[in-house]
Amino acid sequence: xxxxxxxxxxxxxxxxxxxxxxxxxxxxxxxxxxxxxxxxxxxxxxxxxxxxxxxxxxxxxxxxxxxxxxxxxxxxxxxxxxxxxxxxxxxxxxxxxxxxxxxxxxxxxxxxxxxxxxxxxxxxxxxxxxxxxxxxxxxxxxxxxxxxxxxxxxxxxxxxxxxxxxxxxxxxxxxxxxxxxxxxxxxxxxxxxxxxxxxxxxxxxxxxxxxxxxxxxxxxxxxxxxxxxxxxxxxxxxxxxxxxxxxxxxxxxxxxxxxxxxxxxxxxxxxxxxxxxxxxxxxxxxxxxxxxxxxxxxxxxxxxxxxxxxxxxxxxxxxxxxxxxxxxxxxxxxxxxxxxxxxxxxxxxxxxxxxxxxxxxxxxxxxxxxxxxxxxxxxxxxxxxxxxxxxxxxxxxxxxxxxxxxxxxxxxxxxxxxxxxxxxxxxxxxxxxxxxxxxxxxxxxxxxxxxxxxxxxxxxxxxxxxxxxxxxxxxxxxxxxxxxxxxxxxxxxxxxxxxxxxxxxxxxxxxxxxxxxxxxxxxxxxxxxxxxxxxxxxxxxxxxxxxxxxxxxxxxxxxxxxxxxxxxxxxxxxxxxxxxxxxxxxxxxxxxxxxxxxxxxxxxxxxxxxxxxxxxxxxxxxxxxxxxxxxxxxxxxxxxxxxxxxxxxxxxxxxxxxxxxxxxxxxxxxxxxxxxxxxxxxxxxxxxxxxxxxxxxxxxxxxxxxxxxxxxxxxxxxxxxxxxxxxxxxxxxxxxxxxxxxxxxxxxxxxxxxxxxxxxxxxxxxxxxxxxxxxxxxxxxxxxxxxxxxxxxxxxxxxxxxxxxxxxxxxxxx
Numbered sequence: 001x002x003x004x005x006x007x008x009x010x011x012x013x014x015x016x017x018x019x020x021x022x023x024x025x026x027x028x029x030x031x032x033x034x035x036x037x038x039x040x041x042x043x044x045x046x047x048x049x050x051x052x053x054x055x056x057x058x059x060x061x062x063x064x065x066x067x068x069x070x071x072x073x074x075x076x077x078x079x080x081x082x083x084x085x086x087x088x089x090x091x092x093x094x095x096x097x098x099x100x101x102x103x104x105x106x107x108x109x110x111x112x113x114x115x116x117x118x119x120x121x122x123x124x125x126x127x128x129x130x131x132x133x134x135x136x137x138x139x140x141x142x143x144x145x146x147x148x149x150x151x152x153x154x155x156x157x158x159x160x161x162x163x164x165x166x167x168x169x170x171x172x173x174x175x176x177x178x179x180x181x182x183x184x185x186x187x188x189x190x191x192x193x194x195x196x197x198x199x200x201x202x203x204x205x206x207x208x209x210x211x212x213x214x215x216x217x218x219x220x221x222x223x224x225x226x227x228x229x230x231x232x233x234x235x236x237x238x239x240x241x242x243x244x245x246x247x248x249x250x251x252x253x254x255x256x257x258x259x260x261x262x263x264x265x266x267x268x269x270x271x272x273x274x275x276x277x278x279x280x281x282x283x284x285x286x287x288x289x290x291x292x293x294x295x296x297x298x299x300x301x302x303x304x305x306x307x308x309x310x311x312x313x314x315x316x317x318x319x320x321x322x323x324x325x326x327x328x329x330x331x332x333x334x335x336x337x338x339x340x341x342x343x344x345x346x347x348x349x350x351x352x353x354x355x356x357x358x359x360x361x362x363x364x365x366x367x368x369x370x371x372x373x374x375x376x377x378x379x380x381x382x383x384x385x386x387x388x389x390x391x392x393x394x395x396x397x398x399x400x401x402x403x404x405x406x407x408x409x410x411x412x413x414x415x416x417x418x419x420x421x422x423x424x425x426x427x428x429x430x431x432x433x434x435x436x437x438x439x440x441x442x443x444x445x446x447x448x449x450x451x452x453x454x455x456x457x458x459x460x461x462x463x464x465x466x467x468x469x470x471x472x473x474x475x476x477x478x479x480x481x482x483x484x485x486x487x488x489x490x491x492x493x494x495x496x497x498x499x500x501x502x503x504x505x506x507x508x509x510x511x512x513x514x515x516x517x518x519x520x521x522x523x524x525x526x527x528x529x530x531x532x533x534x535x536x537x538x539x540x541x542x543x544x545x546x547x548x549x550x551x552x553x554x555x556x557x558x559x560x561x562x563x564x565x566x567x568x569x570x571x572x573x574x575x576x577x578x579x580x581x582x583x584x585x586x587x588x589x590x591x592x593x594x595x596x597x598x599x600x601x602x603x604x605x606x607x608x609x610x611x612x613x614x615x616x617x618x619x620x621x622x623x624x625x626x627x628x629x630x631x632x633x634x635x636x637x638x639x640x641x642x643x644x645x646x647x648x649x650x651x652x653x654x655x656x657x658x659x660x661x662x663x664x665x666x667x668x669x670x671x672x673x674x675x676x677x678x679x680x681x682x683x684x685x686x687x688x689x690x691x692x693x694x695x696x697x698x699x700x701x702x703x704x705x706x707x708x709x710x711x712x713x714x715x716x717x718x719x720x721x722x723x724x725x726x727x728x729x730x731x732x733x734x735x736x737x738x739x740x741x742x743x744x745x746x747x748x749x750x751x752x753x754x755x756x757x758x759x760x761x762x763x764x765x766x767x768x769x770x771x772x773x774x775x776x777x778x779x780x781x782x783x784x785x786x787x788x789x790x791x792x793x794x795x796x797x798x799x800x801x802x803x804x805x806x807x808x809x810x811x812x813x814x
Contacts, residue, residue, distance in 0.1 A: 003315050004113040011098045011106040013044035017701035018694050023110045023117050024345045028329030029145035030262055031344035034117050037081040038097035046177045049075045050344045052337035055406040056208035058185035063424040070405040072351020073188040073208055074175045076217050078260040081167040085132055087159045096123050112322045115142055115298045130159030143297035145331040146261050151287045153255040156248045163248055165256045167221045168241030169204040177347040178702050180417045194240040196233040202240035205274045214265035216273035220281040224255035257287040301325055305367045306746040316688045320709035333374040342703025352403040352411050356707030358438040363714040365449035366747040372446050379439050380459040382408025390470050397469025400436040402429055421602035428497040428505040431490040436467040437516035444523050449725040451750045457535050461527050468524030468553055471517040475556045483561035489513050493617035495597045495607040509573040511618050514560045521557035525550040569649045571617050581610040594660040613657045615664035622671040647675050662690040662708040670719045673735045681739045687712050729777030734797050767792035
């Protein structure tokens with residue numbers, strides 16, 4: 001395979017859904033799975049189109065209980081294009097598809113550089129020795145966020161006659177892409193209306209059932225070779241099609257172009273979705289011109305997000321970056337949308353927003369800060385809902401939901417299905433209140449990377465302070481410990497949601513929760529002190545804060561309880577008292593035990609009884625905070641955390657983690673790169689191949705894992721380099737792996753749009769594009785250099801602390 005392409009040879013129905021996910025095309029406004037246009041939804045295929053933030057809510061009955069779920073709605077399918085041939089003197093043959101026709105050859109190629117999917121297939125005709133070659137090129141336009149197009153070319157091999165083509169829009173779709181959801185209500189579209197315009201365009205409009213979002217698509221179908229070729233419309237209640245019959249001679253090729261526009265009533269500055277869609281396809285240029293402008297839009301994106309890593313790792317990282325950009329592009333900055341954990345690539349997790357932005361925004365901050373700001377604004381708009389949830393729980397401040405969707409209420413289901421046992425079980429994951437700390441963390445890191453005080457002093461300060469108030473009100477003083485405690489929560493390790501045999505859910509003093517809560521409380525104090533006096537007065541009055549609140553937050557932050565056992569940082573109070581699991585025995589019996597929770601529940605047991613974690617929990621602290629900052633946090637909390645204790649803690653949890661989440665390998669690779677470098681690559685490789693190889697066993701066909709994909713990009717950008725973007729410049733503390741010791745990337749740092757970093761085993765080249773900005777200060781292990789715009793310098797990554805030796809500067813092109 002080429003460094004910029006992913007090619008699948010041959011047709012395999014069993015892997016088709018995985019390929020559809022990985023061949024999804026999108027532009028941040030909407031995305032469409034890479035399904036074959038000749039096929040319909042079924043066991044092998046699942047066409048799906050999803051628009052960012054387009055949710056709908058339905059009520060179902062599960063295990064005798066009425067339950068309400070909100071989903072990212074599957075929108076009308078714009079892909080349908082089927083074809084058949086009529087050789088001279090013969091009747092029309094059957095409609096051809098990979099599933100029904102005499103398929104001779106099949107290939108799919110995803111072009112990452114240009115953002116296109118090309119499918120090539122060849123069929124043997126039923127009558128005679130002739131064949132039909134079919135090539136289809138598809139795009140979802142990165143420059144024009146409402147447009148998509150596909151050109152399908154037909155080559156007659158050994159026959160002359162006609163190719164009959166029917167293309168159009170299918171509104172009779174459901175949310176049926178996830179097996180375990182299929183017993184739930186899934187028809188989110190209603191009030192369909194179809195129509196035809198002029199000689200080549202049909203349209204379809206509908207709306208969602210409860211959110212009442214109006215959706216409209218229009219499609220223009222033309223013969224690229226016979227622009228005047230007549231077509232006929234076929235309209236039904238829920239679908240609209242155009243049919244063309246195009247003459248073709250032996251050895252000749254004819255093409256059909258389908259141009260599509262998609263609008264919803266959430267789109268600003270339109271008179272209405274249907275009118276906007278029809279006008280957009282009427283004014284759209286031909287396919288060739290769309291392809292050229294689409295390529296240029298991707299070229300600009302790749303420049304801003306440049307990442308050069310050699311070998312197979314680099315190829316996979318480009319695929320990850322491609323899908324991140326298709327979900328969260330500059331167009332996202334204009335939308336009210338969050339970070340969907342499974343991208344816009346499928347229906348797993350119902351399209352909800354979890355804490356995955358914790359793994360996504362650190363990357364975006366240094367490339368597309370306007371997108372980060374928009375994603376943080378999504379959270380701020382839902383701050384009133386988070387405050388309302390806190391009040392209903394008897395707390396002050398903001399309690400952000402574990403799963404968020406349209407309006408910020410808690411979308412986590414109360415029951416979940418264990419496919420292994422077939423039982424519906426209580427779901428306590430909504431107790432993962434650490435999601436609020438993730439939101440606050442991203443606010444602070446965005447400001448540090450961008451210097452955007454306009455955001456920090458307004459939306460950022462409000463969000464951060466309200467999360468801090470929630471933690472301050474959640475902390476309860478325990479006289480026996482002389483410490484504050486936070487009880488009844490669930491940490492990142494979702495396997496443990498309560499104590500063995502306890503009547504109520506939740507755990508006490510989850511270390512990750514308490515340490516991050518302490519950090520939030522301190523940052524809230526800092527932002528209050530940083531605010532201009534007039535803004536501070538205004539904010540205190542509106543939020544009903546007292547002048548004593550920041551000092552109170554600092555006191556709680558200083559005295560939150562962190563539990564230990566046998567010299568190990570405990571995941572939560574009592575973790576060390578749980579039973580040890582027979583890991584070898586379970587691996588021998590079941591092989592893959594990533595979903596240990598399902599295995600044990602099917603046996604009538606529970607993970608709550610064992611020292612066994614789904615994913616990194618305590619070790620997540622090593623992901624969020626550089627070593628010196630993490631040690632400082634523990635000192636603030638009254639504990640000593642040296643390298644030996646951290647290594648011992650890492651080793652302890654490594655032996656007790658099943659890695660039931662794609663995020664787990666990423667975090668372990670990040671942490672081990674600093675403490676056990678020879679073991680880090682094993683986890684880094686698993687994080688890289690998680691979706692490509694579908695290592696979770698059938699989850700990727702339901703959607704990519706966006707946090708893991710973005711996290712691998714940030715693993716190179718910050719994990720291996722120790723890159724910190726702060727108010728005083730860039731700080732580097734590299735920890736390269738032998739397998740990833742030579743790489744480079746470009747970032748945007750504050751007013752500098754192009755800061756280019758090229759790492760080698762012992763040196764880094766820092767180049768700053770010409771501008772009127774001040775020099776960029778770069779600190780490498782205590783030695784600081786100032787890089788003037790328009791110059792580049794090589795910096796030594798080794799050696800004693802002290803000033804960086806002067807070297808000759810070189811000009812840098814913008």
